[in-house]
Amino acid sequence: MTNSIDRRDLLRSALALGGIASLGTLLQPALPALAQGETVVPFTDVPDSFQPGPMGRDMLSLDTREIRSFLTANEEFFVVQHYGQPEGIDRDRHRLEIRGLVDEPTDYRLADLRSRHRFEQVVAFECGGNSPRLFYGLVGNARWGGVRLRDLLEASRPKSSATEVVFFGADRGQEEIRRTEVEQSFARSLALGDALRSEVMIADTMNGEPLPHAHGAPFRLIVPGHYGVAQVKWLSRIELWDRRFMGRFMARDYVTLRPHRSDNESRWLESSVSRIRLTSVIVRVSEQAGMHQVFGLALTDGTALEAIEIQVDGGSWQRATLDEQATQYSWKLFTWSWPTPSPGEHTLVSRAIDANGSVQPVAADLEGKVTRWENNAQFARTVRVG
Numbered sequence: 540m541t542n543s544i545d546r547r548d549l550l551r552s553a554l555a556l557g558g559i560a561s562l563g564t565l566l567q568p569a570l571p572a573l574a575q576g577e578t579v580v581p582f583t584d585v586p587d588s589f590q591p592g593p594m595g596r597d598m599l600s601l602d603t604r605e606i607r608s609f610l611t612a613n614e615e616f617f618v619v620q621h622y623g624q625p626e627g628i629d630r631d632r633h634r635l636e637i638r639g640l641v642d643e644p645t646d647y648r649l650a651d652l653r654s655r656h657r658f659e660q661v662v663a664f665e666c667g668g669n670s671p672r673l674f675y676g677l678v679g680n681a682r683w684g685g686v687r688l689r690d691l692l693e694a695s696r697p698k699s700s701a702t703e704v705v706f707f708g709a710d711r712g713q714e715e716i717r718r719t720e721v722e723q724s725f726a727r728s729l730a731l732g733d734a735l736r737s738e739v740m741i742a743d744t745m746n747g748e749p750l751p752h753a754h755g756a757p758f759r760l761i762v763p764g765h766y767g768v769a770q771v772k773w774l775s776r777i778e779l780w781d782r783r784f785m786g787r788f789m790a791r792d793y794v795t796l797r798p799h800r801s802d803n804e805s806r807w808l809e810s811s812v813s814r815i816r817l818t819s820v821i822v823r824v825s826e827q828a829g830m831h832q833v834f835g836l837a838l839t840d841g842t843a844l845e846a847i848e849i850q851v852d853g854g855s856w857q858r859a860t861l862d863e864q865a866t867q868y869s870w871k872l873f874t875w876s877w878p879t880p881s882p883g884e885h886t887l888v889s890r891a892i893d894a895n896g897s898v899q900p901v902a903a904d905l906e907g908k909v910t911r912w913e914n915n916a917q918f919a920r921t922v923r924v925g
Protein backbone atom coordinates (compact mmCIF):
# COMPACT_ATOMS: atom_id res chain seq x y z
CA MET A 540 0.00 0.00 0.00
CA THR A 541 1.63 3.25 -1.05
CA ASN A 542 0.73 6.78 -0.18
CA SER A 543 0.19 7.77 -3.77
CA ILE A 544 -2.46 5.10 -4.20
CA ASP A 545 -4.18 6.19 -1.03
CA ARG A 546 -4.17 9.77 -2.15
CA ARG A 547 -5.60 8.84 -5.51
CA ASP A 548 -8.33 6.76 -3.86
CA LEU A 549 -9.15 9.66 -1.63
CA LEU A 550 -9.42 12.02 -4.56
CA ARG A 551 -11.54 9.55 -6.48
CA SER A 552 -13.98 9.07 -3.65
CA ALA A 553 -14.22 12.82 -3.18
CA LEU A 554 -14.96 13.13 -6.90
CA ALA A 555 -17.55 10.36 -6.84
CA LEU A 556 -19.37 12.05 -4.01
CA GLY A 557 -19.24 15.41 -5.78
CA GLY A 558 -18.52 17.16 -2.53
CA ILE A 559 -17.64 20.71 -1.70
CA ALA A 560 -13.98 19.99 -1.06
CA SER A 561 -11.80 21.43 -3.80
CA LEU A 562 -9.62 18.62 -5.06
CA GLY A 563 -6.22 20.23 -5.11
CA THR A 564 -6.53 21.19 -1.48
CA LEU A 565 -7.88 17.98 -0.01
CA LEU A 566 -4.80 17.12 2.01
CA GLN A 567 -2.75 20.26 1.73
CA PRO A 568 -1.28 21.46 4.99
CA ALA A 569 -1.66 25.09 3.91
CA LEU A 570 -5.21 26.31 3.65
CA PRO A 571 -6.41 27.36 0.22
CA ALA A 572 -7.18 30.93 -0.61
CA LEU A 573 -10.79 32.04 -0.66
CA ALA A 574 -12.78 31.63 -3.88
CA GLN A 575 -12.39 34.57 -6.21
CA GLY A 576 -14.36 37.51 -4.87
CA GLU A 577 -15.29 35.67 -1.68
CA THR A 578 -14.63 37.53 1.53
CA VAL A 579 -14.99 36.44 5.11
CA VAL A 580 -17.46 38.37 7.24
CA PRO A 581 -15.51 38.66 10.49
CA PHE A 582 -16.82 37.23 13.73
CA THR A 583 -16.98 39.93 16.37
CA ASP A 584 -16.85 37.31 19.13
CA VAL A 585 -13.27 36.27 18.25
CA PRO A 586 -10.71 38.56 19.91
CA ASP A 587 -7.83 39.80 17.72
CA SER A 588 -5.46 38.14 20.17
CA PHE A 589 -6.96 34.67 19.50
CA GLN A 590 -4.22 32.34 18.23
CA PRO A 591 -5.26 28.83 17.18
CA GLY A 592 -2.65 26.22 16.28
CA PRO A 593 0.02 24.72 18.53
CA MET A 594 -0.16 25.59 22.22
CA GLY A 595 2.97 24.16 23.73
CA ARG A 596 3.84 20.63 22.77
CA ASP A 597 0.75 18.93 24.08
CA MET A 598 -2.06 20.75 22.41
CA LEU A 599 -2.98 22.03 18.99
CA SER A 600 -6.32 23.49 18.06
CA LEU A 601 -7.88 23.81 14.63
CA ASP A 602 -8.81 27.28 13.39
CA THR A 603 -12.45 26.38 12.75
CA ARG A 604 -12.91 29.58 10.69
CA GLU A 605 -10.57 28.07 8.10
CA ILE A 606 -12.25 24.68 7.58
CA ARG A 607 -12.41 24.32 3.80
CA SER A 608 -12.43 20.60 3.18
CA PHE A 609 -14.31 17.54 4.32
CA LEU A 610 -11.16 15.84 5.62
CA THR A 611 -8.90 17.60 8.09
CA ALA A 612 -5.25 17.54 7.00
CA ASN A 613 -3.08 15.53 9.40
CA GLU A 614 -0.97 18.60 10.23
CA GLU A 615 -4.07 20.55 11.25
CA PHE A 616 -5.90 17.81 13.14
CA PHE A 617 -6.12 18.88 16.80
CA VAL A 618 -3.75 17.32 19.32
CA VAL A 619 -4.36 16.60 23.02
CA GLN A 620 -2.47 14.36 25.41
CA HIS A 621 -2.04 14.29 29.15
CA TYR A 622 1.38 12.73 29.78
CA GLY A 623 3.29 14.32 26.89
CA GLN A 624 4.16 12.43 23.71
CA PRO A 625 6.19 9.28 24.46
CA GLU A 626 9.68 9.14 22.98
CA GLY A 627 11.58 6.25 21.52
CA ILE A 628 8.69 4.31 20.01
CA ASP A 629 9.98 2.33 17.04
CA ARG A 630 7.26 2.20 14.38
CA ASP A 631 8.15 -1.30 13.19
CA ARG A 632 9.16 -2.88 16.48
CA HIS A 633 6.44 -1.48 18.76
CA ARG A 634 4.18 -4.27 19.99
CA LEU A 635 0.52 -4.49 20.82
CA GLU A 636 -0.03 -7.14 23.48
CA ILE A 637 -3.38 -8.80 24.10
CA ARG A 638 -3.52 -10.30 27.59
CA GLY A 639 -5.77 -11.07 30.53
CA LEU A 640 -8.84 -13.29 30.26
CA VAL A 641 -8.02 -14.78 26.85
CA ASP A 642 -7.05 -18.31 25.80
CA GLU A 643 -4.49 -17.03 23.26
CA PRO A 644 -2.35 -14.13 24.48
CA THR A 645 -1.04 -12.56 21.25
CA ASP A 646 1.42 -9.85 20.19
CA TYR A 647 1.10 -7.78 17.03
CA ARG A 648 3.57 -5.53 15.27
CA LEU A 649 2.74 -3.03 12.53
CA ALA A 650 3.61 -5.58 9.81
CA ASP A 651 1.17 -8.08 11.36
CA LEU A 652 -1.64 -5.56 11.23
CA ARG A 653 -0.73 -4.66 7.66
CA SER A 654 -1.10 -8.30 6.57
CA ARG A 655 -4.57 -8.76 8.11
CA HIS A 656 -7.96 -7.87 6.69
CA ARG A 657 -8.09 -4.06 6.54
CA PHE A 658 -10.71 -1.38 6.07
CA GLU A 659 -11.00 2.40 6.06
CA GLN A 660 -13.62 4.72 7.49
CA VAL A 661 -14.10 8.45 8.00
CA VAL A 662 -14.47 9.28 11.68
CA ALA A 663 -14.64 12.68 13.37
CA PHE A 664 -14.19 13.33 17.05
CA GLU A 665 -13.77 16.22 19.42
CA CYS A 666 -12.16 16.45 22.83
CA GLY A 667 -14.71 16.14 25.64
CA GLY A 668 -13.38 19.52 26.79
CA ASN A 669 -14.10 21.26 23.46
CA SER A 670 -15.79 24.60 24.08
CA PRO A 671 -16.34 28.19 22.95
CA ARG A 672 -12.97 29.09 24.49
CA LEU A 673 -11.14 27.75 21.41
CA PHE A 674 -14.18 28.26 19.17
CA TYR A 675 -14.61 24.48 19.19
CA GLY A 676 -11.15 23.94 17.65
CA LEU A 677 -10.48 20.61 19.42
CA VAL A 678 -12.13 18.73 16.56
CA GLY A 679 -11.12 16.96 13.35
CA ASN A 680 -12.41 14.60 10.68
CA ALA A 681 -10.09 12.03 9.07
CA ARG A 682 -10.10 8.82 7.05
CA TRP A 683 -8.61 6.14 9.29
CA GLY A 684 -7.27 2.81 8.02
CA GLY A 685 -6.52 -0.35 9.96
CA VAL A 686 -8.01 -3.56 11.31
CA ARG A 687 -11.18 -4.39 13.21
CA LEU A 688 -10.53 -4.70 16.94
CA ARG A 689 -13.09 -7.52 16.92
CA ASP A 690 -10.90 -9.66 14.64
CA LEU A 691 -7.96 -9.38 17.06
CA LEU A 692 -10.12 -10.03 20.14
CA GLU A 693 -11.74 -13.08 18.56
CA ALA A 694 -8.33 -14.42 17.52
CA SER A 695 -7.29 -14.27 21.19
CA ARG A 696 -10.46 -16.16 22.24
CA PRO A 697 -11.83 -14.23 25.25
CA LYS A 698 -12.80 -16.40 28.21
CA SER A 699 -16.50 -16.42 29.06
CA SER A 700 -15.77 -14.49 32.27
CA ALA A 701 -14.38 -11.45 30.34
CA THR A 702 -16.64 -8.37 30.45
CA GLU A 703 -14.26 -5.41 30.16
CA VAL A 704 -11.56 -4.47 27.64
CA VAL A 705 -8.86 -2.10 28.91
CA PHE A 706 -6.64 -0.18 26.47
CA PHE A 707 -3.23 1.09 27.60
CA GLY A 708 -1.13 3.70 25.81
CA ALA A 709 2.67 3.70 25.89
CA ASP A 710 2.68 7.12 27.59
CA ARG A 711 3.04 7.24 31.36
CA GLY A 712 2.67 9.83 34.08
CA GLN A 713 2.87 10.29 37.82
CA GLU A 714 -0.41 10.36 39.72
CA GLU A 715 -1.19 10.80 43.36
CA ILE A 716 -4.00 8.40 44.23
CA ARG A 717 -5.22 8.02 47.81
CA ARG A 718 -2.06 9.74 49.02
CA THR A 719 0.11 7.28 47.11
CA GLU A 720 2.46 8.33 44.30
CA VAL A 721 2.01 5.92 41.40
CA GLU A 722 3.15 5.80 37.79
CA GLN A 723 0.35 5.04 35.37
CA SER A 724 -0.19 4.62 31.65
CA PHE A 725 -2.90 6.57 29.89
CA ALA A 726 -5.76 4.05 29.78
CA ARG A 727 -9.43 3.76 28.93
CA SER A 728 -11.85 0.87 28.75
CA LEU A 729 -14.90 -0.37 26.86
CA ALA A 730 -17.44 -2.99 27.88
CA LEU A 731 -16.68 -6.16 25.88
CA GLY A 732 -19.94 -5.78 23.92
CA ASP A 733 -18.94 -2.27 22.80
CA ALA A 734 -15.39 -3.38 21.96
CA LEU A 735 -16.81 -6.08 19.64
CA ARG A 736 -18.79 -3.57 17.56
CA SER A 737 -17.67 -3.83 13.94
CA GLU A 738 -16.71 -0.14 13.60
CA VAL A 739 -14.17 -0.17 16.45
CA MET A 740 -10.73 -0.24 14.85
CA ILE A 741 -7.01 -0.19 15.48
CA ALA A 742 -5.84 2.44 13.00
CA ASP A 743 -2.34 2.78 11.59
CA THR A 744 -3.11 5.19 8.74
CA MET A 745 -4.65 8.65 8.77
CA ASN A 746 -5.83 10.15 5.48
CA GLY A 747 -3.76 7.54 3.65
CA GLU A 748 -0.50 8.41 5.43
CA PRO A 749 1.19 6.38 8.16
CA LEU A 750 -0.31 7.52 11.49
CA PRO A 751 1.70 10.59 12.64
CA HIS A 752 3.51 10.42 15.98
CA ALA A 753 1.33 13.15 17.53
CA HIS A 754 -1.75 11.06 16.74
CA GLY A 755 -0.46 7.84 18.31
CA ALA A 756 1.98 6.10 15.93
CA PRO A 757 2.32 3.37 15.08
CA PHE A 758 -1.32 2.59 15.95
CA ARG A 759 -4.24 3.86 18.01
CA LEU A 760 -7.73 2.87 18.96
CA ILE A 761 -10.61 4.48 17.04
CA VAL A 762 -14.04 4.24 18.66
CA PRO A 763 -16.42 5.93 16.20
CA GLY A 764 -19.06 8.13 17.83
CA HIS A 765 -17.08 8.60 21.05
CA TYR A 766 -15.26 11.67 22.35
CA GLY A 767 -11.50 11.99 21.86
CA VAL A 768 -10.59 10.58 25.26
CA ALA A 769 -11.74 7.11 24.08
CA GLN A 770 -9.32 7.16 21.12
CA VAL A 771 -6.25 5.75 22.89
CA LYS A 772 -3.01 6.75 21.13
CA TRP A 773 0.30 4.81 21.13
CA LEU A 774 -1.74 1.71 21.93
CA SER A 775 0.51 -0.89 23.51
CA ARG A 776 -1.58 -3.30 25.55
CA ILE A 777 -5.14 -4.61 25.65
CA GLU A 778 -6.29 -6.52 28.74
CA LEU A 779 -9.54 -8.41 29.19
CA TRP A 780 -10.94 -8.18 32.70
CA ASP A 781 -13.91 -9.47 34.67
CA ARG A 782 -14.43 -6.17 36.52
CA ARG A 783 -14.82 -2.50 35.66
CA PHE A 784 -11.69 -0.43 35.02
CA MET A 785 -11.66 2.74 37.15
CA GLY A 786 -8.54 4.60 36.00
CA ARG A 787 -8.21 8.38 36.04
CA PHE A 788 -9.52 8.99 32.52
CA MET A 789 -12.57 6.75 33.01
CA ALA A 790 -13.62 7.46 36.55
CA ARG A 791 -11.97 10.57 37.99
CA ASP A 792 -11.10 12.88 35.12
CA TYR A 793 -13.39 13.22 32.09
CA VAL A 794 -16.32 12.70 34.42
CA THR A 795 -19.37 14.92 33.95
CA LEU A 796 -21.22 16.01 37.08
CA ARG A 797 -24.67 17.41 36.45
CA PRO A 798 -28.02 17.68 38.18
CA HIS A 799 -30.73 15.47 36.71
CA ARG A 800 -34.39 16.18 37.26
CA SER A 801 -37.11 13.58 36.85
CA ASP A 802 -40.50 13.11 38.53
CA ASN A 803 -40.05 16.24 40.64
CA GLU A 804 -36.90 14.76 42.03
CA SER A 805 -33.46 16.23 41.47
CA ARG A 806 -30.27 14.29 41.93
CA TRP A 807 -26.64 14.69 41.05
CA LEU A 808 -25.27 12.27 38.48
CA GLU A 809 -21.68 11.52 37.48
CA SER A 810 -20.99 9.87 34.15
CA SER A 811 -17.84 8.98 32.23
CA VAL A 812 -17.32 11.00 29.03
CA SER A 813 -18.04 8.48 26.28
CA ARG A 814 -20.51 8.88 23.38
CA ILE A 815 -20.50 12.25 21.63
CA ARG A 816 -23.44 14.45 22.56
CA LEU A 817 -25.33 15.99 19.64
CA THR A 818 -23.68 19.29 18.74
CA SER A 819 -23.21 21.88 16.02
CA VAL A 820 -21.32 25.12 15.61
CA ILE A 821 -21.22 27.92 13.03
CA VAL A 822 -17.61 28.39 11.97
CA ARG A 823 -17.67 30.93 9.13
CA VAL A 824 -19.78 33.53 7.37
CA SER A 825 -18.70 34.68 3.93
CA GLU A 826 -19.91 37.06 1.27
CA GLN A 827 -19.58 36.79 -2.49
CA ALA A 828 -21.25 39.16 -4.93
CA GLY A 829 -23.73 40.24 -2.27
CA MET A 830 -24.70 36.65 -1.31
CA HIS A 831 -24.03 35.64 2.27
CA GLN A 832 -23.24 32.04 3.25
CA VAL A 833 -23.18 30.59 6.75
CA PHE A 834 -21.01 27.49 7.19
CA GLY A 835 -20.66 25.07 10.08
CA LEU A 836 -20.26 21.54 11.33
CA ALA A 837 -22.19 19.05 13.43
CA LEU A 838 -21.30 15.87 15.31
CA THR A 839 -23.45 12.97 16.49
CA ASP A 840 -22.68 9.65 18.20
CA GLY A 841 -23.57 7.90 14.93
CA THR A 842 -27.29 8.56 15.20
CA ALA A 843 -28.51 10.00 11.88
CA LEU A 844 -28.72 13.77 11.75
CA GLU A 845 -32.22 14.94 10.90
CA ALA A 846 -31.59 18.66 10.40
CA ILE A 847 -29.49 21.68 11.16
CA GLU A 848 -31.41 24.88 11.74
CA ILE A 849 -30.13 28.45 11.83
CA GLN A 850 -31.60 31.37 13.70
CA VAL A 851 -30.70 35.00 13.01
CA ASP A 852 -31.24 37.68 15.66
CA GLY A 853 -33.76 35.55 17.54
CA GLY A 854 -36.03 35.05 14.47
CA SER A 855 -37.56 31.84 13.17
CA TRP A 856 -35.43 28.72 12.65
CA GLN A 857 -34.36 28.06 9.04
CA ARG A 858 -33.17 24.76 7.60
CA ALA A 859 -29.54 24.54 6.48
CA THR A 860 -28.28 22.30 3.63
CA LEU A 861 -26.26 19.26 4.71
CA ASP A 862 -23.10 18.36 2.82
CA GLU A 863 -23.62 15.03 1.06
CA GLN A 864 -20.12 13.75 1.83
CA ALA A 865 -21.23 13.03 5.40
CA THR A 866 -21.05 9.43 6.59
CA GLN A 867 -22.37 7.89 9.80
CA TYR A 868 -19.37 8.81 11.93
CA SER A 869 -17.90 11.76 9.99
CA TRP A 870 -18.59 15.33 10.91
CA LYS A 871 -21.52 16.82 9.05
CA LEU A 872 -20.76 20.09 7.28
CA PHE A 873 -23.63 22.45 6.50
CA THR A 874 -24.28 25.68 4.64
CA TRP A 875 -27.11 28.15 4.76
CA SER A 876 -27.74 31.06 2.38
CA TRP A 877 -28.46 34.15 4.40
CA PRO A 878 -30.85 36.35 2.45
CA THR A 879 -29.94 40.05 2.40
CA PRO A 880 -28.68 40.79 5.90
CA SER A 881 -28.82 44.48 6.83
CA PRO A 882 -25.52 46.23 7.56
CA GLY A 883 -24.52 46.03 11.22
CA GLU A 884 -24.00 43.40 13.88
CA HIS A 885 -26.02 40.16 13.85
CA THR A 886 -26.29 37.11 16.08
CA LEU A 887 -26.35 33.66 14.45
CA VAL A 888 -26.91 30.35 16.16
CA SER A 889 -27.26 26.78 14.89
CA ARG A 890 -28.96 23.78 16.44
CA ALA A 891 -28.73 20.12 15.50
CA ILE A 892 -31.72 17.76 15.56
CA ASP A 893 -31.18 14.01 15.27
CA ALA A 894 -33.37 11.22 13.92
CA ASN A 895 -34.64 10.43 17.43
CA GLY A 896 -35.96 13.99 17.68
CA SER A 897 -33.28 15.05 20.17
CA VAL A 898 -32.48 18.75 19.87
CA GLN A 899 -29.09 20.26 20.73
CA PRO A 900 -29.54 21.84 24.19
CA VAL A 901 -29.37 25.54 24.99
CA ALA A 902 -27.00 26.77 27.70
CA ALA A 903 -29.88 26.92 30.21
CA ASP A 904 -30.47 23.17 29.75
CA LEU A 905 -26.89 22.53 30.92
CA GLU A 906 -27.23 24.91 33.86
CA GLY A 907 -25.86 23.32 36.98
CA LYS A 908 -23.40 21.13 35.08
CA VAL A 909 -20.35 21.59 37.27
CA THR A 910 -17.63 20.08 35.13
CA ARG A 911 -16.56 21.60 31.83
CA TRP A 912 -16.78 18.34 29.87
CA GLU A 913 -19.44 17.75 27.21
CA ASN A 914 -20.33 21.37 26.54
CA ASN A 915 -22.67 20.80 23.59
CA ALA A 916 -24.83 23.88 24.19
CA GLN A 917 -25.93 25.96 21.20
CA PHE A 918 -23.22 28.57 20.59
CA ALA A 919 -24.36 32.01 19.39
CA ARG A 920 -21.88 33.75 17.10
CA THR A 921 -21.81 37.44 16.26
CA VAL A 922 -20.74 38.97 12.93
CA ARG A 923 -20.62 42.46 11.51
CA VAL A 924 -22.03 42.87 8.01
CA GLY A 925 -20.32 45.80 6.32
Ligand SMILES: Nc1nc2c(c(=O)[nH]1)N[C@H]1C(S)=C(S)[C@@H](COP(=O)(O)O)O[C@H]1N2
Nearest residue numbers: 617618619620621666708725767768770772
Ligand atom coordinates in the same frame (compact mmCIF):
# COMPACT_ATOMS: atom_id res chain seq x y z
N1 LIG B 1 -2.20 7.42 24.90
C1 LIG B 1 -2.99 8.49 24.96
N2 LIG B 1 -4.09 8.54 24.18
C2 LIG B 1 -4.92 9.60 24.22
C3 LIG B 1 -4.66 10.69 25.09
C4 LIG B 1 -3.51 10.62 25.92
O1 LIG B 1 -3.22 11.53 26.71
N3 LIG B 1 -2.70 9.52 25.81
N4 LIG B 1 -5.55 11.75 25.11
C5 LIG B 1 -6.91 11.49 24.66
C6 LIG B 1 -7.68 12.70 24.48
S1 LIG B 1 -8.23 13.44 25.91
C7 LIG B 1 -8.03 13.17 23.25
S2 LIG B 1 -9.06 14.50 23.09
C8 LIG B 1 -7.56 12.51 22.02
C9 LIG B 1 -6.95 13.47 21.04
O2 LIG B 1 -6.52 12.77 19.90
P1 LIG B 1 -5.61 13.53 18.84
O3 LIG B 1 -4.47 14.16 19.59
O4 LIG B 1 -5.18 12.55 17.82
O5 LIG B 1 -6.51 14.58 18.25
O6 LIG B 1 -6.59 11.50 22.31
C10 LIG B 1 -6.93 10.68 23.38
N5 LIG B 1 -6.00 9.59 23.42
Ligand SMILES: [Mo]
Nearest residue numbers: 666667767768
Ligand atom coordinates in the same frame (compact mmCIF):
# COMPACT_ATOMS: atom_id res chain seq x y z
MO1 LIG C 1 -9.72 15.13 25.31
